[in-house]
Structures are given as structure tokens and as C-alpha cells.
Amino acid sequence: MLLKEPVYDLDILSQSNLHIHTDFSGCAKTEMTFEDIVKTAVAAGLSAIAITDHFNDNITDRDFIDHINRLRQEALALKPNIKILFSGELSAYASGKTLESEEVRAALDYRLYSCNHFHLSFWGQPEDKSPRGYALYALDIVDGIIETGFADCIAHPLIGRFVKAFEDRCVLTAAISDNELGELMEKSVEFCTAWEINVGAILGDPVFGRRLWNIGKETGAYFNYGTDAHRLENIDTKKFLPEIKKILM
Numbered sequence: 317m318l319l320k321e322p323v324y325d326l327d328i329l330s331q332s333n334l335h336i337h338t339d340f341s342g343c344a345k346t347e348m349t350f351e352d353i354v355k356t357a358v359a360a361g362l363s364a365i366a367i368t369d370h371f372n373d374n375i376t377d378r379d380f381i382d383h384i385n386r387l388r389q390e391a392l393a394l395k396p397n398i399k400i401l402f403s404g405e406l407s408a409y410a411s412g413k414t415l416e417s418e419e420v421r422a423a424l425d426y427r428l429y430s431c432n433h434f435h436l437s438f439w440g441q442p443e444d445k446s447p448r449g450y451a452l453y454a455l456d457i458v459d460g461i462i463e464t465g466f467a468d469c470i471a472h473p474l475i476g477r478f479v480k481a482f483e484d485r486c487v488l489t490a491a492i493s494d495n496e497l498g499e500l501m502e503k504s505v506e507f508c509t510a511w512e513i514n515v516g517a518i519l520g521d522p523v524f525g526r527r528l529w530n531i532g533k534e535t536g537a538y539f540n541y542g543t544d545a546h547r548l549e550n551i552d553t554k555k556f557l558p559e560i561k562k563i564l565m
């Protein structure tokens with residue numbers, strides 16, 4: 317985690333973009349080379365970025381560690397004037413379960429965990445396929461990964477966008493009570509796990525984004541900012557900041 321104290325100033329939080337994919341992630345554009353990401357981030361005046369490629373079931377621990385080491389080498393050659401966290405978007409795919417080994421975790425500066433990639437075939441699914449069923453399942457995964465102490469941050473927390481069966485992607489979060497969210501956020505403080513202000517998640521489910529932000533402020537939770545950039549034009553956090561502010565403030 318970058319911040320020693322929780323910060324609730326979006327201008328400060330958005331000086332960092334802690335969710336960026338390189339072309340190592342199949343879903344990112346080929347323009348997302350490490351060098352061009354760094355150049356774009358420096359030009360945007362960001363103070364820190366995290367490179368967070370997916371760690372899914374199509375990759376080995378060795379491949380991922382080699383990838384991280386290659387990026388570190390590239391950074392040494394570039395000597396950029398920006399803090400870079402060599403990270404991964406790791407998969408907490410079921411209660412108490414993650415894909416990566418301890419060796420992978422140790423190789424990373426920052427561990428961002430997805431807990432709701434329900435669209436992926438290897439992801440756990442609740443028996444009860446109702447919004448409440450998914451809500452309980454997602455809460456349980458987040459609770460479990462916080463307790464491991466592995467997670468620096470939870471990516472696009474708890475949103476139901478990845479449950480393809482739900483036409484309205486906000487039904488999952490609507491099935492979570494403020495009390496449940498508050499208890500989980502209190503626990504996150506204890507374990508120093510932050511919650512991601514994920515631009516797409518906030519824009520896609522603004523009601524829940526506001527609840528997360530407000531309950532987080534009440535409980536003293538940590539937040540980090542990330543655009544989940546898959547293309548260069550989405551690296552600059554200022555692009556979406558006015559909309560995010562309008563929703564959260």
C-alpha cells in the first residue's frame with residue numbers, strides 16, 4: 317500500500333493509477349507496451365502507477381514471475397521519473413482460494429485481488445443464483461482474502477457486472493446491506509486492505525460506488541484509485557475524475 321493513512325481527497329488519490337494492464341493481458345490493446353504506458357503516465361503527471369496484468373488459469377507461476385522480472389529490467393533501462401509498482405490482478409476465485417503461489421505473491425510490490433470475475437470458466441459460482449446468492453458468495457470471497465493478509469487492494473469491489481445472467485448489473489450490490497459492507501470494511505482496516513475506486517465500477521454502479529465511499533469514510537477504510545486501463549488513452553486519471561467526483565461527492 318502506498319498510503320500510510322486513509323485519504324479521502326480524490327485529487328490526491330487520482331495522482332496514482334494503480335490498475336493498468338500491459339499487452340501481456342490478452343484483453344488489453346497491443347499498444348499497451350510497458351514503455352508507452354510509462355511515457356503516457358509521466359506525460360499525464362501521475363506520481364505512481366501499478367502494472368496489474370491478469371493472473372488467470374491460463375498462466376503458470378513461472379510465466380508470471382518471468383514477466384514481472386522482464387518489466388523490472390525494462391524499468392531499469394528507462395529510469396522513468398515515476399513510481400512503478402510491479403503488480404498483478406490476482407484471482408480470489410472462490411472462498412479461501414487463490415490461483416497463485418506464495419512465490420508469485422513474494423515477487424509483487426502490490427497485490428490487487430479480483431473477487432468477482434464470475435464470467436471466467438474457472439471462477440466459483442454460488443448454488444443460489446439469485447442476486448442475494450451472488451452477494452453472499454462475493455462477500456465471502458472478499459472476507460476470506462482480507463483475512464489472509466495477502467491483499468493490498470480489492471479490485472472493482474463486489475460489483476455484479478461480471479455476472480452475465482443479470483441484465484441489471486446493479487442487482488448484486490443492491491442485495492448487500494450497509495451493515496454487511498460496514499463490517500467488511502472495518503475488517504479491511506485491521507488487515508490494511510484497500511478498496512479500489514475503479515472508474516468503470518463507479519460509473520457502472522454509481523449507487524454502490526457512493527455507498528462504498530461513504531461507508532469507507534465512516535469506517536476509516538483505505539482507498540486506491542485505478543482506471544483499469546486496457547488502452548493508452550485511459551491511463552490519465554484526470555479524464556474521468558470530474559464524473560467520479562460528481563458521483564462520490
Ligand SMILES: [Zn+2]
Pocket residue numbers: 405430433471472
Ligand atoms: Zn478485473
Ligand SMILES: [Zn+2]
Pocket residue numbers: 335337368405544
Ligand atoms: Zn483489470
